[in-house]
Amino acid sequence: MDIHPIGYLHSDFESRFGAPRQPGIVPEARAELHLHPPYNNPEALSGLEGCTHIWLIVGFHATPDRPWRPTVRPPRLGGNQRCGVFATRSPFRPNHLGLSLVRQIGLLAPPACGLALRGVDLIDGTPVYDIKPYLPDIEAPTDAQPADLMRTTLPGLRVEWRASALAELATAPAELKALITATIAADPRPAYRRGQDAAHFGMRLAGYEVAWSVADETAWVESVSPAPGKDSKGR
Numbered sequence: 348m349d350i351h352p353i354g355y356l357h358s359d360f361e362s363r364f365g366a367p368r369q370p371g372i373v374p375e376a377r378a379e380l381h382l383h384p385p386y387n388n389p390e391a392l393s394g395l396e397g398c399t400h401i402w403l404i405v406g407f408h409a410t411p412d413r414p415w416r417p418t419v420r421p422p423r424l425g426g427n428q429r430c431g432v433f434a435t436r437s438p439f440r441p442n443h444l445g446l447s448l449v450r451q452i453g454l455l456a457p458p459a460c461g462l463a464l465r466g467v468d469l470i471d472g473t474p475v476y477d478i479k480p481y482l483p484d485i486e487a488p489t490d491a492q493p494a495d496l497m498r499t500t501l502p503g504l505r506v507e508w509r510a511s512a513l514a515e516l517a518t519a520p521a522e523l524k525a526l527i528t529a530t531i532a533a534d535p536r537p538a539y540r541r542g543q544d545a546a547h548f549g550m551r552l553a554g555y556e557v558a559w560s561v562a563d564e565t566a567w568v569e570s571v572s573p574a575p576g577k578d579s580k581g582r
Contacts (some may be wrong), residue, residue: 352406352474354382354461359526360470361574365407365535365550365557367468369436370447372533375526377553378467379455387460395462397452400481403447408475409440415441421496434494445469448481454551494515504534512568519555519571527557531566 358378360366367373380403382391395401418429419437432440452463462478506528516524530552547560551574558569 350476352378352383352388352476353477353478354475356380356405356467356473356475357470358469358471358473359553360467361554363419363470364548365530366381366470367533367535370424370449370468371466372468372491373529374466374528375522375529376452376467377464377526378449378464378469379420379459379461380464380478381459386471389454389457392454392460392462395478395480396454396572398451398480400448401451401462402479402481403449403469403475404477404479405445405447405469406476407440407443407445408472409470410438410443426498430496434496439485440442444476462486477553502534502564504561504564506532506566506568508568509570512570515571519572520553523553523555523571526553527555527568527571527578531559531568534566536561 356378359376367376381387394492402472414437417432418427419432419435419439421435421437427433436445438445447469449467452465455461455463508524508528512522530550535550536546536548547555547558547569549558551557554574556570556572556574558571560567
């Protein structure tokens with residue numbers, strides 16, 4: 348079976364590092380799904396106006412190809428423990444397909460055709476293969492249990508801002524501070540880097556270069572500057 352993208356995401360997250368491990372972890376995270384021809388017909392989205400959440404079937408386009416393996420090392424387990432690929436949400440899958448539950452804010456204004464989204468865990472340029480409405484009465488069973496290995500809740504980080512970094516926000520979009528804070532608070536560091544004080548990190552987020560460090564499990568935002576060649580929406 349050949350499948351083709353119906354559209355692509357324009358997301359705040361410009362690289363894999365920094366993107367949340369699951370949808371909804373960073374509610375401030377924005378994205379726009381732009382449908383491409385021949386799927387960019389507004390009639391295809393009619394009926395979604397009152398739907399708050401949708402499923403996206405996507406492709407892990409930034410995941411490098413490698414030979415098939417039945418087990419993976421999930422980052423949430425520290426990268427040192429193997430388990431079956433089908434018991435995880437690892438992007439290293441036979442067909443590189445992912446499933447993401449995101450909040451739908453509304454339809455894009457013409458001439459664009461697509462959806463405005465929040466709480467995404469997907470990076471810029473992600474191909475979308477299908478959209479399905481979320482149905483809470485049948486998709487949220489009260490007796491549901493995750494696999495044992497997936498029950499671990501990873502701790503987050505306390506986030507503080509240097510005065511110089513706050514000053515750099517003066518000309519930035521008003522929502523940028525909340526987005527950066529929530530993204531870092533979710534602790535995007537690889538598991539093996541946790542517990543390493545004085546570690547420095549950088550990421551591109553919503554068209555900005557963000558530098559931050561960690562000491563005593565507190566993250567300090569060091570600087571925020573416009574990324575070269577990008578506007579404030581990461582385009």
